[in-house]
Amino acid sequence: MFISSAYAQSAPAAAGGAESTLLSLLPLVLMFVVLYFIMIRPQMKRQKEHKAMIEALAKGDEVVVAGGLVGRVSRMGDSILHVEVAQGVEIQVQRPSVLQVLPKGTFK
Numbered sequence: 001m002f003i004s005s006a007y008a009q010s011a012p013a014a015a016g017g018a019e020s021t022l023l024s025l026l027p028l029v030l031m032f033v034v035l036y037f038i039m040i041r042p043q044m045k046r047q048k049e050h051k052a053m054i055e056a057l058a059k060g061d062e063v064v065v066a067g068g069l070v071g072r073v074s075r076m077g078d079s080i081l082h083v084e085v086a087q088g089v090e091i092q093v094q095r096p097s098v099l100q101v102l103p104k105g106t107f108k
Helices: 017-055
Strands: 062-065 070-076 080-086 089-094 098-102
Touching: 017 098, 062 080, 070 089
Parallel strands: none
Antiparallel strands: 062 070, 062 098, 070 080, 080 089
């Protein structure tokens, strides 16, 4: 009684159906491109730099380990480093846990 009947109107035939589909996908594609340049690409660059730093480690380098420990590399293995954190105190860490190589003379 209070609700009037709704009748469907016949819409004109969609002539540009393919164009409207491409236009609706454009924002999604644009988001992925922006996401790649803002997040994915810089992360890949940081990983590449970290890998090069790990491979360039040598005995006597002063490093910061992931736990925040600072020490000097005393022995090296394929995947394990022995880091001297104090006189006569050595810890074993995995190579990827090295966060930073410090300038010589930082650790005394």
